[in-house]
Amino acid sequence: MTDPRSMSLDEISVRLDEIVVTPDAALAAAASELADELLAAGEAILQTWLIARGETPTDRMVEGFRLLALHRQGARGEPSFNACRETCRELVYHHNLVRLDPGNPDTARRLRLGAMVGKHLALFIGGKLEVAGLGEFCCSSRPLRQSEAQPAETM
Amino acid sequence: MSGKYKKVAYYPGCALEGTGHAYNRSTKALGKELGLEITELKNWNCCGAMEVKNIDPKLQTYLSARNLSIAEDMGFETVMAPCNGCYHNLKKAEYDLAHDQASREVNSRLSEKAGHNTYAAGKVETIHALDWIKEAVGEEGLKARVKNSLKGLKVANYYGCMYTRPRHIFPEKDQGPGSESTSKPHFMDDLLAAAGAENVDYPLKTACCGGAHTLSDSDTSTKLVLNLLTTAEACGADVIATECPTCHTGLEMHQVRAEKVLGRKTSVKILYFTQLLGMALGLSPRKVGVHENMSDSSDLIRAKGLG
Numbered sequence: 001m002t003d004p005r006s007m008s009l010d011e012i013s014v015r016l017d018e019i020v021v022t023p024d025a026a027l028a029a030a031a032s033e034l035a036d037e038l039l040a041a042g043e044a045i046l047q048t049w050l051i052a053r054g055e056t057p058t059d060r061m062v063e064g065f066r067l068l069a070l071h072r073q074g075a076r077g078e079p080s081f082n083a084c085r086e087t088c089r090e091l092v093y094h095h096n097l098v099r100l101d102p103g104n105p106d107t108a109r110r111l112r113l114g115a116m117v118g119k120h121l122a123l124f125i126g127g128k129l130e131v132a133g134l135g136e137f138c139c140s141s142r143p144l145r146q147s148e149a150q151p152a153e154t155m
Numbered sequence: 156m157s158g159k160y161k162k163v164a165y166y167p168g169c170a171l172e173g174t175g176h177a178y179n180r181s182t183k184a185l186g187k188e189l190g191l192e193i194t195e196l197k198n199w200n201c202c203g204a205m206e207v208k209n210i211d212p213k214l215q216t217y218l219s220a221r222n223l224s225i226a227e228d229m230g231f232e233t234v235m236a237p238c239n240g241c242y243h244n245l246k247k248a249e250y251d252l253a254h255d256q257a258s259r260e261v262n263s264r265l266s267e268k269a270g271h272n273t274y275a276a277g278k279v280e281t282i283h284a285l286d287w288i289k290e291a292v293g294e295e296g297l298k299a300r301v302k303n304s305l306k307g308l309k310v311a312n313y314y315g316c317m318y319t320r321p322r323h324i325f326p327e328k329d330q331g332p333g334s335e336s337t338s339k340p341h342f343m344d345d346l347l348a349a350a351g352a353e354n355v356d357y358p359l360k361t362a363c364c365g366g367a368h369t370l371s372d373s374d375t376s377t378k379l380v381l382n383l384l385t386t387a388e389a390c391g392a393d394v395i396a397t398e399c400p401t402c403h404t405g406l407e408m409h410q411v412r413a414e415k416v417l418g419r420k421t422s423v424k425i426l427y428f429t430q431l432l433g434m435a436l437g438l439s440p441r442k443v444g445v446h447e448n449m450s451d452s453s454d455l456i457r458a459k460g461l462g
Contacts, residue, residue, distance in 0.1 A: 020389075082320055082321060083316045083320065083362075083363045084362075084363070085320075085338075086338055086339075086360075086361045086362065087359070087362050089338065090358040090359070093358075094358070109389075112389060113358055113386065113389060113390070114358075116358070116359075116382060116385065116386040116389060117358050117359065117362075117386075119382050120359055120362050120363075120379065120382050120383075120386075123375065123378050123379050123382060124362075124363050124379065126375070127365065127368060127372060127375035127378075127379070
């Protein structure tokens with residue numbers, strides 16, 4: 001298993017793309033390891049964001065998964081982070097599907113889709129890092145930022 | 156199925172008068188075909204969308220509240236907004252006015268200055284076009300009216316991010332069986348399945364389309380959309396069904412851009428759920444505005460016998 005924790009976001013994206021195009025037989029042969037790698041990739045992506053924000057990524061678990069705890073940590077004070085809530089949960093879901101039944105005939109497809117979900121997370125976080133100021137500008141984030149709201153005194 | 160949504164006020168919002176016109180056309184045509192009555196709000200204004208909301212959230216609350224006050228003045232208890240952004244903003248205004256004194260004060264001051272009634276929370280219910288069809292007609296009602304089944308059409312239902320987030324402004328969701336889910340929304344899946352479609356298990360149904368960054372950071376938006384498109388194709392989808400004009404336009408635009416800039420061609424089609432339901436009920440593709448879409452789905456529509 002490649003350890004995503006030592007990779008940059010770009011390297012993780014490349015690795016996820018590799019998994020997507022890996023033949024079914026090769027995916028099925030390493031199903032459990034790849035499922036763990038996808039989960040670790042998700043954690044590494046969120047860690048990158050948290051470290052860039054000057055935070056220490058948590059080692060806690062939420063519902064048994066560090067990925068979900070990292071998401072919760074990232075969303076605190078950064079509501080636009082919620083836009084990747086279900087992406088993280090889908091990663092966990094695909095991990096569980098493969099881990100619980102690695103011999104399932106659908107395993108290769110599940111891993112491939114899991115990698116594509118991971119890719120979305122990498123793109124979302126990568127976009128936020130690339131233009132940190134614009135990262136605040138998210139369709140569903142701002143309503144929570146009431147403390148920053150300016151009274152409409154100019155009206 | 157509820158009779159209370161048979162007659163609702165209609166808030167199309169700005170996008171449905173522009174790039175999302177096909178959604179406007181198909182929503183109206185679908186409602187008419189189903190015997191539902193919609194009345195457009197008189198003199199409605201922008202909901203505050205993203206631009207105002209990001210600069211001054213309380214001003215956005217006022218702008219949305221003004222639309223709700225118009226619905227109230229017109230005697231409606233329900234306003235239906237097909238656009239995710241508008242729907243989200245009206246719901247957010249409702250929440251803020253119910254829970255935040257400062258928002259109430261700004262709304263009151265600006266409403267007085269503008270010379271119209273001050274909207275108070277709880278007077279008008281905001282629903283999405285999905286709620287409208289689901290509650291007023293229901294799956295069984297739809298099934299009974301289907302003339303051109305969507306059988307054989309594999310659909311990835313894409314809800315976008317604003318239909319379910321943040322969850323606290325949607326108190327009616329996550330209320331158990333029959334209610335919509337914020338983590339796994341299914342109303343669009345339910346309706347299209349009733350029309351015969353085969354929904355694929357699409358893992359990015361609420362993922363970000365990059366809509367807010369589409370002008371300021373187009374490359375990120377293109378990559379996000381490309382991933383949405385390729386994942387839908389990996390799921391076996393023929394078409395992505397949408398319910399938001401921003402998402403829809405983004406998917407269409409960046410599908411073209413992904414081919415031009417990244418050399419990545421995808422063939423999955425993009426249609427509003429209202430267009431798919433309309434064609435299932437026997438409306439022509441033109442009647443539901445398929446010709447107004449950027450994504451050319453005419454071959455697929457012909458192949459599936461929908462027009």
